[in-house]
Amino acid sequence: MAEKMKPIKALTNGFIKENPTLRLLLGMCPSLAITTLAQNAIGMGLAATFVLIGSNVVISSIRKIIPDKVRIPVFVTVIAGFVTIVQMLMAAYLPELNKQLGIYIPLIVVNCIIIARAEMFAVKNGPWLSALDGLGMGIGFTGAIFIIGSVRELLGQGTWMGMKVTVDWFDPATIMIMAPGGFLVMGVLIALVNKLSKGKKKDAEAEHQGCAMGCPGCEKVNAS
Amino acid sequence: MKELIGILLGAIFIENFVLVKFLGICPFLGVSKKLGTALGMSGAVVFVNTLSSAVTWLVNEYLLKPYELEYLQTLAFILVIAALVQFVEIVLKKMLPPLYKSLGIYLPLITTNCAVLGSALLNMEREYTLFQSSVFGFAAGLGFTLALVIFSGVRERLETCDIPESFKGMPIALVAASLVSITFMGFAGLVVK
Amino acid sequence: MFKEMFKPALILTLICLVITAALAVVNGTTKPIIDEGNRQAKLEALSKVYEGASDFSEPMDAETLKSKGLNPSDRIVGVYEARKDGEVVGYVADVATRGYGGNISMLVAIDKSLAIKNTIIVSHSETPGFGSKVKDGFMNQFNGQIPENGYNVVKKAKTKAGDIEAITGATITSRAATNGVSDAVAIVRAIIEGGI
Numbered sequence: 001m002a003e004k005m006k007p008i009k010a011l012t013n014g015f016i017k018e019n020p021t022l023r024l025l026l027g028m029c030p031s032l033a034i035t036t037l038a039q040n041a042i043g044m045g046l047a048a049t050f051v052l053i054g055s056n057v058v059i060s061s062i063r064k065i066i067p068d069k070v071r072i073p074v075f076v077t078v079i080a081g082f083v084t085i086v087q088m089l090m091a092a093y094l095p096e097l098n099k100q101l102g103i104y105i106p107l108i109v110v111n112c113i114i115i116a117r118a119e120m121f122a123v124k125n126g127p128w129l130s131a132l133d134g135l136g137m138g139i140g141f142t143g144a145i146f147i148i149g150s151v152r153e154l155l156g157q158g159t160w161m162g163m164k165v166t167v168d169w170f171d172p173a174t175i176m177i178m179a180p181g182g183f184l185v186m187g188v189l190i191a192l193v194n195k196l197s198k199g200k201k202k203d204a205e206a207e208h209q210g211c212a213m214g215c216p217g218c219e220k221v222n223a224s
Numbered sequence: 225m226k227e228l229i230g231i232l233l234g235a236i237f238i239e240n241f242v243l244v245k246f247l248g249i250c251p252f253l254g255v256s257k258k259l260g261t262a263l264g265m266s267g268a269v270v271f272v273n274t275l276s277s278a279v280t281w282l283v284n285e286y287l288l289k290p291y292e293l294e295y296l297q298t299l300a301f302i303l304v305i306a307a308l309v310q311f312v313e314i315v316l317k318k319m320l321p322p323l324y325k326s327l328g329i330y331l332p333l334i335t336t337n338c339a340v341l342g343s344a345l346l347n348m349e350r351e352y353t354l355f356q357s358s359v360f361g362f363a364a365g366l367g368f369t370l371a372l373v374i375f376s377g378v379r380e381r382l383e384t385c386d387i388p389e390s391f392k393g394m395p396i397a398l399v400a401a402s403l404v405s406i407t408f409m410g411f412a413g414l415v416v417k
Numbered sequence: 418m419f420k421e422m423f424k425p426a427l428i429l430t431l432i433c434l435v436i437t438a439a440l441a442v443v444n445g446t447t448k449p450i451i452d453e454g455n456r457q458a459k460l461e462a463l464s465k466v467y468e469g470a471s472d473f474s475e476p477m478d479a480e481t482l483k484s485k486g487l488n489p490s491d492r493i494v495g496v497y498e499a500r501k502d503g504e505v506v507g508y509v510a511d512v513a514t515r516g517y518g519g520n521i522s523m524l525v526a527i528d529k530s531l532a533i534k535n536t537i538i539v540s541h542s543e544t545p546g547f548g549s550k551v552k553d554g555f556m557n558q559f560n561g562q563i564p565e566n567g568y569n570v571v572k573k574a575k576t577k578a579g580d581i582e583a584i585t586g587a588t589i590t591s592r593a594a595t596n597g598v599s600d601a602v603a604i605v606r607a608i609i610e611g612g613i
Contacts, residue, residue: 028249067425080299081436187398195390
């Protein structure tokens with residue numbers, strides 16, 4: 001992947017073609033856990049995007065001095081730094097959302113998306129492109145979990161963004177906002193996206209050669 | 225004693241880490257294709273998780289609390305976990321090379337396993353003692369193992385089924401996971417009096 | 418070989434230090450805001466549950482209560498004195514009881530005549546549509562004088578004093594909440610009778 005990437009491509013890559021949640025299959029844990037309400041999904045998405053952009057920019061800026069041996073710990077440290085900042089800002093200014101998202105905020109640290117983008121993009125590109133990549137991936141992630149959250153909230157509670165939307169005779173399927181519902185909606189959504197982008201899978205594969213992360217979307221891991 | 229049984233049952237069944245709390249999904253979906261690899265990964269997770277629960281507790285108690293550095297918890301914990309995994313890798317390489325070979329790339333994966341950091345953070349939230357934290361870490365690992373083993377069995381069966389093209393791979397795995405998750409909901413009322 | 422290991426470790430340490438410094442700065446600015454926010458929220462909740470009180474004491478946590486010779490259950494997080502014009506008129510117990518989906522946090526206001534004035538559910542993780550109904554009036558059943566023989570969760574209609582009608586489809590939640598109230602009553606009674 002040595003070709004110079006155009007800025008616009010860096011940005012829009014993460015929207016659909018390489019959507020981190022639905023195509024690269026990264027960041028599953030929070031995607032399933034907090035998508036019980038659409039507004040939670042937005043909150044989480046924004047927090048993750050902030051960390052993603054921040055860590056991408058910083059890691060890209062210092063990419064020339066990061067020794068290869070300790071690169072994963074360096075990534076993790078930088079990411080943890082941004083996550084902690086988000087934690088503190090949320091606790092101070094958005095306490096309600098903070099309570100809703102609970103331990104999933106600090107867990108952004110181990111969100112595969114962020115580490116994967118650091119490894120795959122930030123160390124190979126300049127800060128501006130990395131920032132765009134972070135933004136694009138963040139938007140893709142937020143979009144995906146927003147859809148999942150909306151579906152689950154609608155079917156499981158009859159509301160959307162906290163407002164009652166369905167008619168009275170619709171008895172919500174509470175299971176949608178519990179664990180099984182999360183798996184189900186995610187599975188169906190990925191199948192849908194697969195159907196809509198047949199043949200495009202090859203691109204994602206080539207991108208991830210040499211990655212040490214082994215996240216679920218990787219053929220390398222799945223092959224064993 | 226009762227309390228410990230409660231912690232064990234809780235993490236393994238009632239609030240199974242993977243199927244109820246959604247912690248450890250990435251490796252769960254990525255590694256559960258074959259029973260052999262599932263067991264290997266699970267064993268490593270149980271070991272690292274128990275150790276990390278204990279060590280992070282100690283770090284919090286003797287390093288963070290006395291100096292009022294609790295806001296560094298996330299940073300400190302993840303570094304401890306990364307170091308532990310590195311350490312386990314080195315030890316395994318020296319002492320049990322065949323095991324090290326078979327676990328291969330799964331070991332570094334444990335660092336980004338939500339379940340490990342998740343257990344450490346939950347220990348803090350629930351204000352467990354050192355012993356309770358270690359038990360919880362161990363139990364969480366067992367819960368992870370249980371979910372992985374059950375699921376790899378399910379997935380091996382799925383291999384021989386006729387599945388629509390778009391559902392092949394991850395989607396059908398997730399649908400299957402949702403069904404397994406429903407069965408675990410049955411444990412919800414279990415209370416240790 | 419040593420140099421090989423030394424340089425990476427040094428750089429890593431430097432990066433750690435820079436980040437820690439940055440975090441310390443952010444912490445310094447946000448901590449006071451967070452603490453103040455917590456304090457405000459607590460005061461609001463206490464005033465809401467104990468109407469008529471003008472101010473509240475600092476909470477007596479489990480340690481403090483034990484040091485006074487009392488025996489609070491594990492569910493008791495703390496007890497506040499409710500005061501009006503300088504005099505203690507009652508107590509508010511901060512209770513954390515384990516429900517179906519996690520901890521249910523509640524405040525129970527009990528006056529000196531051992532009557533429950535009010536209860537507020539502060540937070541819970543119960544199932545929406547079922548256990549979540551604990552916030553919708555279920556706790557009103559406890560208001561009033563404390564029954565002689567304690568509380569008893571029943572699934573059918575109430576027959577005697579102390580019967581608490583369970584939420585349909587949420588017996589575990591109902592029992593957890595009831596146990597929380599019982600423990601609150603026990604500790605406040607011990608405080609009042611012990612003249613503490």
